[in-house]
Amino acid sequence: MALISMNNINKDYTLGKTTIHAIKGVSFEIDRGEFLSVVGPSGCGKTTLLNIIGCIDKPTEGTVLFEGTDIATLSDNMESELRLKKIGFIFQSFNLIPVLNIFENIELPLIVGKVPKSERKKRVAYLVKAVGLEEFAAHKPDELSGGQRQRVAIARALVNKPDLVIADEPTANLDSVTGNTVLELMEKLNREEKVTFIFSTHNPEVMKYAHRIIHLKDGTISEVKSNGGRP
Amino acid sequence: MTFLKIAFLNMIKHPKRSFLVIFVVMVSVVAMIFIGGMFEGMRTRFYETLLQESGHLQVHNVAYKNRKEPESLQHTLEDPQQFTGYLTSQVEIMHAEAIIHFGTKILYKGKNLFILGQGVHPDTAYYGKVRSGIVEGGFLSSNEDILISSRIAELLGCSPGEYLHLAVDRSYGSPYYQDYRVKGIFKTDSREFDDYNIFITHADAQETLYLPDQTIKIRANISDPALTEEFKKKHQSWFSAHHAEIETWKDIHGSFVVLIELFDFFMLFMNIFILVVAATVITNTILMSVFERIGEFGTLRSIGLKKHHIFSMILSEGVCQGIAGGILGLAFGIPLLLWVSQTGIDMGEAADAMKMGSTFPFAFSFSNTLAAFLFGIGVSVAGSVYAGFVNIRLKLIDTLRAS
Numbered sequence: 001m002a003l004i005s006m007n008n009i010n011k012d013y014t015l016g017k018t019t020i021h022a023i024k025g026v027s028f029e030i031d032r033g034e035f036l037s038v039v040g041p042s043g044c045g046k047t048t049l050l051n052i053i054g055c056i057d058k059p060t061e062g063t064v065l066f067e068g069t070d071i072a073t074l075s076d077n078m079e080s081e082l083r084l085k086k087i088g089f090i091f092q093s094f095n096l097i098p099v100l101n102i103f104e105n106i107e108l109p110l111i112v113g114k115v116p117k118s119e120r121k122k123r124v125a126y127l128v129k130a131v132g133l134e135e136f137a138a139h140k141p142d143e144l145s146g147g148q149r150q151r152v153a154i155a156r157a158l159v160n161k162p163d164l165v166i167a168d169e170p171t172a173n174l175d176s177v178t179g180n181t182v183l184e185l186m187e188k189l190n191r192e193e194k195v196t197f198i199f200s201t202h203n204p205e206v207m208k209y210a211h212r213i214i215h216l217k218d219g220t221i222s223e224v225k226s227n228g229g230r231p
Numbered sequence: 232m233t234f235l236k237i238a239f240l241n242m243i244k245h246p247k248r249s250f251l252v253i254f255v256v257m258v259s260v261v262a263m264i265f266i267g268g269m270f271e272g273m274r275t276r277f278y279e280t281l282l283q284e285s286g287h288l289q290v291h292n293v294a295y296k297n298r299k300e301p302e303s304l305q306h307t308l309e310d311p312q313q314f315t316g317y318l319t320s321q322v323e324i325m326h327a328e329a330i331i332h333f334g335t336k337i338l339y340k341g342k343n344l345f346i347l348g349q350g351v352h353p354d355t356a357y358y359g360k361v362r363s364g365i366v367e368g369g370f371l372s373s374n375e376d377i378l379i380s381s382r383i384a385e386l387l388g389c390s391p392g393e394y395l396h397l398a399v400d401r402s403y404g405s406p407y408y409q410d411y412r413v414k415g416i417f418k419t420d421s422r423e424f425d426d427y428n429i430f431i432t433h434a435d436a437q438e439t440l441y442l443p444d445q446t447i448k449i450r451a452n453i454s455d456p457a458l459t460e461e462f463k464k465k466h467q468s469w470f471s472a473h474h475a476e477i478e479t480w481k482d483i484h485g486s487f488v489v490l491i492e493l494f495d496f497f498m499l500f501m502n503i504f505i506l507v508v509a510a511t512v513i514t515n516t517i518l519m520s521v522f523e524r525i526g527e528f529g530t531l532r533s534i535g536l537k538k539h540h541i542f543s544m545i546l547s548e549g550v551c552q553g554i555a556g557g558i559l560g561l562a563f564g565i566p567l568l569l570w571v572s573q574t575g576i577d578m579g580e581a582a583d584a585m586k587m588g589s590t591f592p593f594a595f596s597f598s599n600t601l602a603a604f605l606f607g608i609g610v611s612v613a614g615s616v617y618a619g620f621v622n623i624r625l626k627l628i629d630t631l632r633a634s
Contacts, residue, residue, distance in 0.1 A: 084535020
């Protein structure tokens with residue numbers, strides 16, 4: 001069974017009297033362990049698609065099955081539970097909690113998930129090391145560089161051992177060297193932790209990292225490419 | 232604990248907004264404590280003054296109300312002891328005593344003053360402010376003693392131990408005068424009272440006015456003032472049978488009781504006004520603070536926090552700010568009230584006209600203070616609840632777009 005199955009997804013936005021069709025009849029599946037990229041120019045519907053997959057937004061039409069469960073049937077609390085336990089998010093602008101230090105930022109989803117303290121400490125310590133930020137664990141986000149912050153966001157996304165990590169333009173606010181480091185880290189974690197990654201980008205350099213690439217154009221899938229070779 | 236920590240750290244991270252909420256809560260609590268103290272003081276003083284002047288119950292001749300002159304000696308009570316004896320035999324009555332009011336003229340070394348005389352027992356339970364306000368000499372102890380106020384003593388130029396003449400019209404109409412030795416000089420907080428009252432013993436008043444075994448009024452204090460109406464109804468027939476009428480303090484001071492009710496209404500209005508102003512400012516400030524962090528709340532929801540977690544965080548901030556503001560309000564409000572209640576605020580004739588003395592009194596009340604503290608927290612919590620509801624009603628996608 002596919003991890004995610006999207007069937008004929010449509011998403012419309014109403015702006016005044018105008019209806020904008022952001023996603024038009026999109027269908028595809030994501031298997032476990034994939035490192036998948038959604039690419040396309042700005043405004044093609046990448047973020048909207050990722051938001052629908054991540055239960056952040058709801059489609060106007062169509063069904064999204066997460067491990068065979070139609071997410072439209074989930075209550076608000078069940079959606080939160082799904083996001084907490086099964087999905088990790090990495091945002092373009094990092095979205096860390098400014099008043100918490102790095103350790104606490106990564107630990108937060110575990111606290112919400114009521115994971116015992118000793119287990120929390122072990123898991124966070126492992127991830128802090130995995131993303132190479134041991135020295136910065138007690139620092140606040142605003143004391144870190146963009147690349148370091150994104151690594152914190154990756155650690156936070158992975159802390160609950162999710163089945164799926166959604167990254168919306170994870171390298172957009174980073175320089176190319178830092179961006180590559182972040183992608184290499186994501187790929188490493190995909191390989192080692194067996195976590196499914198789906199990320200969006202409009203940067204051809206970034207899309208090279210993906211195993212499979214879904215091209216979006218004007219809200220529809222224009223091409224799906226398998227990218228066997230890694231950079 | 233983590234949510235409380237985030238709430239607390241957010242308060243520190245946004246010091247101006249936090250300070251504004253805490254400051255508004257503090258000012259509201261101080262204002263409520265101050266206004267509450269003022270009304271508590273006024274009410275206490277008001278009842279003290281009223282009861283000092285009238286007692287809870289008064290008994291007088293059934294025709295007393297029809298007298299043509301305020302200090303008429305025409306309608307007296309015969310055999311006052313039968314009334315005081317009857318009253319004190321009732322379990323509800325704590326004290327009863329006879330009092331004579333009369334119009335008089337004081338004469339001293341060519342100066343004279345028209346004044347109101349009070350004939351009271353040397354151990355009277357009333358006029359406590361006169362007894363405690365003795366500044367020279369002592370209280371009435373024997374016949375031919377007279378108490379005068381310091382203002383009258385100043386006007387006449389007399390001192391304790393000196394004699395002055397009291398000229399009266401006796402009960403049968405003839406003029407009469409009697410010499411009295413100034414036993415003491417008093418000063419109360421009411422200039423009006425001091426200007427128009429002198430005191431002699433009840434026995435002297437009976438003799439000077441020629442009221443043998445008679446009095447003008449009987450005053451009585453009841454253990455529970457709420458029972459005065461019931462007591463009146465129960466015993467009215469006995470007094471009617473003895474050509475007497477019984478009145479409660481509400482009958483005597485009806486207009487002032489209405490005034491007290493007006494005070495209560497005004498206090499309620501003031502508190503509602505403070506509530507509305509404080510709630511508006513606090514809610515607005517908390518809303519601004521919450522909307523500034525709307526993206527942050529969106530992030531928290533996207534990583535799995537439920538709506539009630541977000542609501543709890545916003546509420547925690549409100550509670551923290553409310554408690555901080557409330558404690559500061561107590562820290563400033565209580566000393567301020569205690570300081571003002573030492574001396575009161577001099578309001579001159581205006582307050583005196585309301586029978587409260589010329590000084591506006593203040594009194595500390597634990598219940599008022601507690602209410603003000605809870606009010607401060609309540610307003611802050613209410614503002615947070617509103618901001619929390621507004622926030623969690625937003626769609627997750629919209630909150631994330633804000634970031």
